[in-house]
Amino acid sequence: MSNSPVESPSLEEAPILHVDLDAFFASVEILDDPTLRGKPVCVGGAAERGVIASASYEARRHGVRSAMPSVVARRLCPELIMLPGRFDRYEEYSHRFRSVVNDLTPNYEPLGLDEVFADLRSLRRLGVNPLEAAWKLRQRIRDELKLECGVGLGRNKLFAKLASKKSKPHVVNGELVEGDGVVWVSPDLERQWLAQLPVQSLWGVGPQTAQKLHQLGFRWVRDLAKVDEATLARHLGSAMAATLISYAHGEDERSVELNRELKSLGHDETFAISLTTLDQVLAQCRHHAGVVVRALRAQGRVARTVSVVVKFDDLQSVSRSQTLPFGVDDEAAMTSVAQALVRSVELSRPVRLLGLYASSFLDRAANQVQLSFDVVTGTDLRSQAIEVSREQQVSSASLRDALDDIRRRYGASSVGVAADIDAQGLRIERQRGSHSFGPEGPV
DNA sequence: TCTGGGGTCCTAGGACCC
């Protein structure tokens, strides 16, 4: 992989830049504790159900990778140092990282904490050379943050991202090979990559889609360039088919989007020991609701849609959601809705994960106006104090309606079951490996 | 070896309105 010096692209040839910090969480931990340097370090859950979120290159030499179950990582590397993660600290570094990018151009789009895409086209008037800008950016990140990174340049997001991946260090036969630091995808390289890359290197092709494509006989990006779109759409859906065929021709219309609005937020937890009683599940709903409403308030948002996800030990998951006529951001309301939703799920097996998510956001201020409007139409208000208490009444009446609605949607019988379970306390007992609950016997 | 927690987007079907 070489970029000869004469091949210095113009902004038209390399308008999109992608930066990716190396082993971000693990690198921050090493910066904060230099005694970790040179050791196999990773950040992630150490418990039985934990996975690796970030691994130092020393850990990667032993085969440890992010998204790998921690038990596997420990087997591959018994001396692995596993750290729980300090996400506030990573966010601080992430802000500093974005601030350095912002000095180059404000036209950037973050992806997670450790990546950004930037559109360099607005720098045309300044006579910016993309390769020089990329090297300078990389050097500033090294100097000011003491973090390593890879930078990719390309005609679009597709190639910029493939390039930054290529620019990074990688492990070959247990040995670390330095990356190039900055990679520009020249037209020659585009052709070479489109011909030689496996389908799973494309954005959006994960294990499931890769398997489907393999079964259809498509292993390489070049194979996808010859496919009939309608045929592919029958197997992957129309959006995925159109996207992959575009990518296979080197086309990617995605723009660098500034100031993307948050669309949902939530909290979920995989329990080290699965929950086996309704009381435990309801208590977790309350806990999750607290986390979610604090995040909502920090964003100045209220959410109209509340969703819960329950994942069982067999990894099967069930979701329930309800869209309210008003937004919520208080713990009691969020807890009520979450608990009503979770009661509509048949909890006959141990619960491995519980998730609670909020979406369909409204501005907090807009929501108050709406609640006030409801009040004013019905009443002649004489004081702010009364208005506030009436708002609460309206809100709780609407909330009652919403809870009734959830019960209605899942039928009177499921309400009855839920009520019975509630009254008697759900018991899930292990009986010769199977589970039963309440008076109903084995399920 | 057996899969986290933060998110995004897509699909399909049903309800409802015009």
Added chain:
DNA sequence: TCTGGGGTCCTAGGACCC
């Protein structure tokens, strides 16, 4: 009496990304 087609919103599930 039976029937249309499009648009929007909502719900459940699935796949993917970092």
